[in-house]
Amino acid sequence: MGSERVLLGITGSAAAFKGVMLASLLRKEGVHVDGVITRAGLEFVTETQLACVTGRPVYSSLFPGEPGDSVPHITLTDSIDLMAVVPATADFLARASCGLADDLLSSCFLACSAPVLMAPSMNSRMWGNPATIENVRRLEGRGVRFAGPVTGKLACGTSGPGRLMEPDGILSLCMEILRSRS
Secondary structure: OOOOEEEEEEOOOOOHHHHHHHHHHHHHOOOEEEEEEOOOHHHOOOHHHHHHHHOOOEEOOOOOOOOOOOOHHHHOOOOOOEEEEEEEOHHHHHHHHHOOOOOHHHHHHHHOOOOEEEEEOOOHHHHOOHHHHHHHHHHHHOOOEEOOOEEEEOOOOOEEEEEOOOHHHHHHHHHHHHHHHO
C-alpha cells in the first residue's frame, strides 16, 4: 500500500462535499487521488477545494487545455487502481449505464479498465424509480460495485433510501478494493 492511484469523480449532488471528504481520507491513507468534477458538481464544490485536499490538479473539461496536450480521459485512467464516483447521481448512473461519454467523467468511466465503485446519492423516489433500478442492475452486471445508498435524512427534507454513505464507510470499501489488487 502507498502508491495506489484513485480517480475520484464528483457529480452534482448536495452530498458533493462528502466526495471532497473522501479525497482527504484517501490521501491520509497514502493514496494518490486525481479528481474530476462534473459541471453540475461545480455548483456544489470547487476545483480549488478538491485540489487543496488532494494536493493535485483537478479536472472538469473533456478537452485538452492546449493543442497537443494529452487527452484527459485517457491519461487520467492510465495506471489507476480504482475509479470512485462519489456521489453518483441518478443522471450519472443513467448516462454510465447507456455508455454516454459527453463529459470528462463519463468519458473516463468508458476508458477505465480498473475496478469502479459508485456511491449513489439522490431522492428516495429517484432511487426507487424502475429506470434507476435497471441502470444499477446493468452497471452491476458489468462489474461496477456500489457503496450504498443508505436510508436517512435527505437534502429535500424527507427521509428514506438514497442518502450517500458516510465517507469513512466508502473509504473502507475503497481500501478493500485496493488491497485486493495488491
